[in-house]
Amino acid sequence: MELLDGKLCSEQIRREIKEEVDTIKTSGKRPPHLAAILVGDDGASQNYVSMKVKDCEEVGFGSTLIQFDANVSEEELLNKIAELNADNTIDGFIVQLPLPDHIDDNKVILAIDPKKDVDGFCPENIGKLCLGLPTFVSATPNGIMELLRRYQIKTEGKHCVVLGRSNIVGTPIAILMSRNNDTGNATVTIAHSRTKNLKEICRSADILIVAIGKTKFVTADMVKEGAVVIDVGQTRVPDKSRESGFRNVGDVDFDTVKDKCSFITYVTGGVGPMTRASLLQNTLIANQRR
Ligand code: NAP
Secondary structure: OEEOOHHHHHHHHHHHHHHHHHHHHHOOOOOOEEEEEEEOOOHHHHHHHHHHHHHHHHHOOEEEEEEEOOOOOHHHHHHHHHHHHHOOOOOEEEEOOOOOOOOOHHHHHHHOOHHHOOOOOOHHHHHHHHHOOOOOOOHHHHHHHHHHHHOOOOOOOOEEEEEOOOOOOHHHHHHHHHOOOOOOOOEEEEEOOOOOOHHHHHHOOOEEEEOOOOOOOEOHHHOOOOEEEEEOOOEEEEOOOOOOOEEEEOOEOHHHHHHHEEEEOOOOOOHHHHHHHHHHHHHHHHHHHO
């Protein structure tokens, strides 16, 4: 078994990005600038956004954090998005999800200029993804593809089972894995909460990508000998031994599954850091396109 080390890969990607930023600065141009909107005081969201801002600083990007109380009106949030769309000093921005119930996520996503949608959530960018056109591929699926590429894992002709069909992970990764190109060409099955014979389907996977948000759901009896297993899951569970009071747990029961795999990611050094690096890559692309 070999670990798919997302932490190591993401450090390499950050170094590559930093070199690009140094070149941009040397040539007298403005470095990439990412803005992030955070609504409310959800601990996990605050944590994700502060890590994204820190990542920007590390690679030499500019960053702007915009915070609203949980009771901000939808109109006020949409006004801020319009402002960011028009701001020429900002290359891309994200609105950290989930949003409070009184705000319509779809309205917010639709308001973002697709050219600045570095999360790749807008219909235009998802449409381009489906058509195989250049676009912002959302950060988590992009990070998974990058990890497979950097470990030279062959996907052609392989059976890939994607467990979970969310718009931000399961569905786009299934599209990318089935795409007719060097990093795709897998035969893809999407499984979800209504899937029958889930264990058998998972066991038939050469590549198993799990994004359901159910801790340690995938156990050794669901994994084929020699499979590649990618664990996207990241659920906070209380842990008094940690200063933070919690730890993140994946959807795969790593300890029992690892010995059956050829390659496996671990939480939190797998998909998480690759997601963060992908957001930086998308912001760099947004800057270069402007
Ligand atoms: P989501 O929107 O919550 O959707 C979960 C999906 O899992 C749904 O398609 C659901 O099926 C399916 N599902 C739930 N229970 C299931 C079960 N018992 N059997 C089979 N399928 C089941 O998921 P998400 O936003 O993609 O997030 C999934 C996990 O990934 C979460 O832990 C999240 O924190 C994590 N995540 C991590 C990163 C990262 O950077 N590491 C990024 C994004 C998400 P139905 O459609 O039938 O309801």
